[in-house]
Amino acid sequence: MQTQIAPQYRADPLVGEAESILRDCVHCGFCNATCPTYRILGDEQDGPRGRIYLIKALLAGEQTTETTRLHLDRCLGCRACETTCPSGVRYGRLLEIGRHLQNQALPRPPRAALERRLLRYVVTEPKRFRAALGLGRVFKPLLKASLARTLPPLPAESPDSARSEVAVASSAGRRVLHLDGCVQSVATPATRAALARILQRLGVDLRSAPTATCCGALSLHLDAWDEARALMRGNIDAWWPYLEDGAQAILVSASGCGSVVKDYGHYLEDDPAYAAKAARIAEIACDPSQWLARELGARSIPGIARGRIAFHAPCSLQHGQRLAGVVEGILTRLGYQLSEIGDAELCCGSAGSYSLLQPQLAAQLRRNKLDRLEKDEPKRIATANVGCQLYLAQEARVPVVHWLELVDEALVDVGTP
Numbered sequence: 001m002q003t004q005i006a007p008q009y010r011a012d013p014l015v016g017e018a019e020s021i022l023r024d025c026v027h028c029g030f031c032n033a034t035c036p037t038y039r040i041l042g043d044e045q046d047g048p049r050g051r052i053y054l055i056k057a058l059l060a061g062e063q064t065t066e067t068t069r070l071h072l073d074r075c076l077g078c079r080a081c082e083t084t085c086p087s088g089v090r091y092g093r094l095l096e097i098g099r100h101l102q103n104q105a106l107p108r109p110p111r112a113a114l115e116r117r118l119l120r121y122v123v124t125e126p127k128r129f130r131a132a133l134g135l136g137r138v139f140k141p142l143l144k145a146s147l148a149r150t151l152p153p154l155p156a157e158s159p160d161s162a163r164s165e166v167a168v169a170s171s172a173g174r175r176v177l178h179l180d181g182c183v184q185s186v187a188t189p190a191t192r193a194a195l196a197r198i199l200q201r202l203g204v205d206l207r208s209a210p211t212a213t214c215c216g217a218l219s220l221h222l223d224a225w226d227e228a229r230a231l232m233r234g235n236i237d238a239w240w241p242y243l244e245d246g247a248q249a250i251l252v253s254a255s256g257c258g259s260v261v262k263d264y265g266h267y268l269e270d271d272p273a274y275a276a277k278a279a280r281i282a283e284i285a286c287d288p289s290q291w292l293a294r295e296l297g298a299r300s301i302p303g304i305a306r307g308r309i310a311f312h313a314p315c316s317l318q319h320g321q322r323l324a325g326v327v328e329g330i331l332t333r334l335g336y337q338l339s340e341i342g343d344a345e346l347c348c349g350s351a352g353s354y355s356l357l358q359p360q361l362a363a364q365l366r367r368n369k370l371d372r373l374e375k376d377e378p379k380r381i382a383t384a385n386v387g388c389q390l391y392l393a394q395e396a397r398v399p400v401v402h403w404l405e406l407v408d409e410a411l412v413d414v415g416t417p
């Protein structure tokens with residue numbers, strides 16, 4: 001796709017990057033078939049190809065409007081279109097740049113800007129998120145029903161989830177780091193606890209850097225790039241002593257965060273002080289499924305039938321990290337019977353802050369997803385990202401857990417494999 005770049009953008013490297021992505025698009029429209037918003041709304045401008053044209057118009061300097069913003073805001077950033085695209089168009093990055101340019105050309109109205117700032121302020125820091133959750137539960141009866149439903153239960157702080165000071169001390173055993181993150185560390189601490197027990201059985205020590213915090217995903221999605229990059233630098237500083245001490249990997253058990261940490265190298269490539277470290281972090285960051293598939297692959301595990309479950313593969317896992325089928329393979333090997341899920345490539349509607357900012361579309365996507373997940377009457381639904389887990393759990397008829405909890409249960413039964 002050829003683009004005429006407006007004179008004011010010609011020297012901007014971001015625009016150069018967007019132009020090179022646009023060049024790959026042959027406007028075939030295959031991507032529309034797997035776009036959740038196009039499938040619901042049926043409007044070309046609510047599909048990837050239409051949004052690509054809107055971004056192209058922005059680069060050409062055409063006047064942008066609130067209608068352009070509406071179509072870009074309705075995009076989930078799920079990247080199903082990237083998986084489908086035969087030309088390898090990096091739509092996710094193009095969307096980030098497009099939204100950024102759009103907000104520069106036409107700033108958001110003050111109320112919407114404040115709403116997004118508040119969201120970032122609360123969610124990206126675990127202590128603030130915990131306090132907000134506590135307050136929300138106290139005042140739940142006064143909240144709008146749609147907002148009250150979004151409140152997850154507030155689990156008690158457990159020693160496993162506490163972000164206590166962990167000394168960097170050399171030890172002979174194998175060790176890996178975990179990103180506890182912001183929302184997951186507060187709302188679903190059972191995920192980290194399960195991973196720690198699994199790894200302990202495999203002879204691997206799981207550590208957390210106490211000053212590591214939010215991965216930067218929410219700030220990125222809400223177009224606060226400087227804030228996102230500051231969070232990334234903070235995490236690199238927090239992790240670096242552990243890597244020098246021999247930590248072999250950074251396991252990120254929230255797949256949404258994992259897909260961002262794996263891109264740290266890209267986001268900090270122009271920062272001379274952090275570029276090399278960011279590239280190293282990106283190299284050793286992995287989803288626990290990658291680590292466990294390798295670890296369990298060489299071991300003999302007795303097959304015990306464990307009943308039916310439904311696995312929801314988050315977009316960040318299947319489209320962002322391109323790890324479709326890995327978790328499913330592990331769970332099947334451990335004896336779980338997995339349901340076939342129709343339209344498995346479609347988003348559940350959670351998508352970072354999407355369910356809060358686009359509640360109607362998100363709710364429709366969740367209903368469609370739950371209809372498919374619950375069709376074969378599974379005992380539980382498992383997933384790999386805290387956002388999907390919390391969002392699906394609000395309406396699911398069966399418990400929604402992180403898949404690591406299922407692995408933990410299975411390994412308790414078989415003992416150390």
Ligand code: SF4
Pocket residue numbers: 024025026027028029030031032048049081084085086087088089091
């Ligand atoms: S499938 Fe790829 S090449 Fe075709 S319109 Fe979509 S983004 Fe462009």
Ligand code: SF4
Pocket residue numbers: 034035036037038046047048051074075076077078079080081082091
């Ligand atoms: S990221 Fe998802 S919602 Fe956005 S255009 Fe691509 S498929 Fe559609």
